[in-house]
Amino acid sequence: MDHVSSFGKYSNNSFTNINTIYGFPKTLGNYQFDIIVLHYSLFGSHPFSLFKPFYEYVRRQSSCIKIAFFQDEYQYCLSRFKLINELDISVIFSLLEEKYLKPVYNRCECVKHIYSTLAGYVSEDLKIQSNILFKHFNERTVDFGYRARDLSFVMGKGAQEKTDIAFKFQHLCKGKGYKLDLSSSENTRIYGDDWFRFISNCKAMLGVEAGVSIFDVNGDAAKECQNYLKLNPQCSFAEISNDILYKYEKSEDNFYYRMISPRIFESAAFKVCMILFEGKYTQILEPLIHYIPLKKDFSNIDEVLSIYNNDQKRNTIIQNAYDHLIESNHFSFSKFIFDFDEIIDSFNFQKQPDQDLETLRLDITKIKKIFDRRHNFKQLIKKTFI
Numbered sequence: 001m002d003h004v005s006s007f008g009k010y011s012n013n014s015f016t017n018i019n020t021i022y023g024f025p026k027t028l029g030n031y032q033f034d035i036i037v038l039h040y041s042l043f044g045s046h047p048f049s050l051f052k053p054f055y056e057y058v059r060r061q062s063s064c065i066k067i068a069f070f071q072d073e074y075q076y077c078l079s080r081f082k083l084i085n086e087l088d089i090s091v092i093f094s095l096l097e098e099k100y101l102k103p104v105y106n107r108c109e110c111v112k113h114i115y116s117t118l119a120g121y122v123s124e125d126l127k128i129q130s131n132i133l134f135k136h137f138n139e140r141t142v143d144f145g146y147r148a149r150d151l152s153f154v155m156g157k158g159a160q161e162k163t164d165i166a167f168k169f170q171h172l173c174k175g176k177g178y179k180l181d182l183s184s185s186e187n188t189r190i191y192g193d194d195w196f197r198f199i200s201n202c203k204a205m206l207g208v209e210a211g212v213s214i215f216d217v218n219g220d221a222a223k224e225c226q227n228y229l230k231l232n233p234q235c236s237f238a239e240i241s242n243d244i245l246y247k248y249e250k251s252e253d254n255f256y257y258r259m260i261s262p263r264i265f266e267s268a269a270f271k272v273c274m275i276l277f278e279g280k281y282t283q284i285l286e287p288l289i290h291y292i293p294l295k296k297d298f299s300n301i302d303e304v305l306s307i308y309n310n311d312q313k314r315n316t317i318i319q320n321a322y323d324h325l326i327e328s329n330h331f332s333f334s335k336f337i338f339d340f341d342e343i344i345d346s347f348n349f350q351k352q353p354d355q356d357l358e359t360l361r362l363d364i365t366k367i368k369k370i371f372d373r374r375h376n377f378k379q380l381i382k383k384t385f386i
Helices: 003-009 026-030 052-060 077-087 099-105 122-134 157-173 191-201 220-231 237-249 260-269 301-309 311-328 333-346 358-385
Strands: 035-038 063-069 091-092 113-116 144-145 180-183 202-207 210-212 257-259 273-277 292-294
Touching: 003 333, 026 358, 035 113, 052 077, 063 273, 091 099, 099 113, 122 191, 122 260, 144 191, 157 180, 157 202, 157 237, 191 202, 191 260, 202 260, 220 237, 260 273, 260 311, 273 301, 273 311, 292 301, 301 311, 311 333
Parallel strands: 035 063, 063 091, 091 113, 144 180, 144 202, 202 273, 273 292
Antiparallel strands: 210 257
């Protein structure tokens, strides 16, 4: 929601946010916009959450610029390309590195501009919460914290790293006197303000690059993986990797899809020491400057713990990360929107006449209230039957 609200909060242009889950505002069809931005939250699952009335509305808008933000682009690629072509989306914001943007999205003839963006930025709320919940290093009770979840084998070795780091780190630190709170189990996930409280109580946080190591453009890896698991439901990742997945990871058509995650900014804001698997991190982080690098075979674990236990080295790394990622404002939502405005202002398009949006905004508020009442009633019925 920080990402969604940043457009209306920081842009020099006027934005009206419409949440498709509430339903189609009846008056929306009376309006035409200069630009329509489709947020990445519409495309996180399949089928996509751009329901038919919205889909048809966007398709009919022939005089505006259509922009789409995408994340988790390694999956549902063919459906995504189909949607881009049918809706005539001409501008894409992607998590891919710049050199991979055209090889992926030039498959869609309507796409004219493609830009790299980040999975998240630094919000004002993050800064506020980190100040409110901040604990000094000696007040924190957890040495090493981490949370993740098990991910599908088809995402490759990169996805498996997210669970491996917790399991192996815990094993290697056993008996060394550290307090660890590491988990990759779904039922130990932490959300909302509780997540901020968890970070504030950690002296260090483990981490890996976000993303996956198999970019399944044609959906072949998913199909082959699914068939393999039907025949071998109890197989290990090593088995399926050795049998079929290795060829996708090594394929020339496999685009690098690893990047810095919002969790990095959160750790920096709370001045938590980051211990991260070696990686690119979107060329934003430097090892031994902003984080302690951990080799993926854990061969340098003793060196990692030595740096962590050295107050001067650890505090320097923590402060460097805070200054670079938080204090600089280079990665703030306001800077993200400033750059976004510069991009769209450079487009040569004929602006629509000014429109009174009050009726539409009232309609949006009305359908949200109706949705909320129905949702609350359903929850009440559910609790009653339980």
